[in-house]
Amino acid sequence: MEDSCFARFAPIVAIATYSQAAQVLTPLTQDPNIQLWLPDSLEKQGNSQHYEGSLKEHLASIWAENQAFIFCLAAGAVVRLIAPLLKNKAEDPAVIVIDGSGNYVVSLCSGHQGKADLLSQIIARQLGAKAIVTGGSSAFGLPAIDTFGFIYGWHKGEGDWTGVMAAIAKKSTVQVIQESGSTLWQKHLPPSHPFHFGFSESSAELNPQARIWISPTKRKIAPKSDFPKVQWHPRVLWIGIGCERGTSAQLIETAIDETCKTYHYATEAIAGIASIDLKADEAGIIQVCQRRNLPFKTFTPQALKKVDVPTPSEIVQQEVGTPSVAEAAAILAGENLQVSKQIFKSDTQLGAVTVAIAQANIEYIGHTGRLYLVGIGPGDLNQITPAAQTAITEADIVIGYTLYLDLIESLKRPEQVIEASPITQEQQRAQRAIKLAQWGLTVAVVSSGDCGIYGMAGLVLEELQEAGWNGKSPQVRVFPGISALQSAASRVGAPLMHDFCAISLSDLLTPWEVIQKRLHAAASGDFITALYNPRSQKRTEQIVTTQAIFVQHRQEDTPVAIVRGAYRQDEQVTITTLSQMLEHPIDMLTTVIIGNTTTRNYADWMITPRGYLDRTRNEE
Incomplete structure (x- = not known):
């Protein structure tokens, strides 16, 4: 699965040698990127396979084929099993050890370059366990400088x-x-x-x-x-190429390498190759791009001829309609020309090549970015889904309102970039996240409650639509969270057991006239109503008007829940009535739930009947 949190580590092997260990690994092995191996003495589970003979022999046969190994086995036993297979940290796969109770996930081998440190943290989030990472960089809160x-x-x-x-x-x-x-x-x-x-x-x-x-x-x-x-x-160099039709790939590669060597550039810093669109099917250039895994950008003669270059050619102008190919293409791709055109020919290779080099201000990352739209519920870690926790931990960059990022401090990794901003900068956060994801990073955008209920998910998708998003790049995943109305309801009982609605009293984005219309409809329709953003320092009259509207349709003793900061340290929970609700503190961190005509207050619990008991009585 492309959108799996384990995709970047695949292929992955999980190994268990006894039943309890297999049960610990089962939640992980539901992911198609992870293959579970069991001895033939154990019954198969899900997509598991049996290995024959000794585990030591089996490991040797699959070691080179996989990027990560997850053992639910004693650490000492794992060390003895893998010791003969280890080469060096540049080649060794990630090795993770999970204890038999599933409480600890240990990054045992290839923590940096094999990504075992990151994988262990992701697994820990999935299992609700604790990750054990012993690398020096992590201990100091520093990024791993070698990765x-x-x-x-x-x-x-x-x-x-x-x-x-x-x-x-x-x-x-x-x-x-x-x-x-x-x-x-x-x-x-x-x-x-x-x-x-x-x-x-x-x-x-x-x-x-x-x-x-x-x-x-x-x-x-x-x-x-x-x-x-x-x-x-960093991959910031764009190689502009002009060549005769049929020029060999070897000559093109030689021209690139020699130019880089002459001007002391690393070929590892090459972002891609650029040329005129007439060369889009040039076999030699295509072969070079495939061999070196480089993108190939092409531009029309009209676009190229608009670029000022140091060495234009009248001959090139007559042949292809622009006075420059290599230099102009390099500049359009990379902006800042560093090496003007160099011409290469060979007595033993077909064709001729012109090479120019430009340097971009922003590096080419080379992979598809991802946007994670994450709901963190009320912010208590116990109330955040494992999938949402994993998304936050996995992301390269986490973006959100300062308060919400503070609530998830323990989910962050040392190498992550954390960008916090004030509560009023939702659009800026969305645009920033999209820009970074389009560049190629994995970005988690955090919302309290559920990201799709008055959260950032809708805004980010709207901005993507405005930008002409193709639905594929960047990839988007939405991770739901416990909404504020659910959190508040859980603290007072079961007030949402029948039809309900949610209405925000903030008129920042919705005209107050529209909000009042919805309030009248909810009140007259006998909907249990959850009020978001009920009162701010400047906006104080909306909650007063709301109460007056509901009094027209409900009894004054209708139960009302006022919950501030549910599941947080400063939580405040009040059950009152419709007539007395304004006597209690209400602000932007408060959720108000107004019951319907059947909602009752019993033993300090708020209950809305669903109708089961009435049906039973009628049947009797």
């Missing part, structure tokens, strides 16, 4: 990664020189981080113990450097 760039589509370059990670673990000063790529990660570091950004006027005073370069430039790092250095390469 965090993957979020932004960066490629790892050369360097002493072990040495740099060791320096970070010791909290030594680490110099970060970032010349390209997103700086979002910098803005959300803990105050005590060890990073120093940029060049220091006095390197003696700085005395860094490690250095990180984030740049399209390929630097030579001496094997015996005075301190460890590493390189990340």
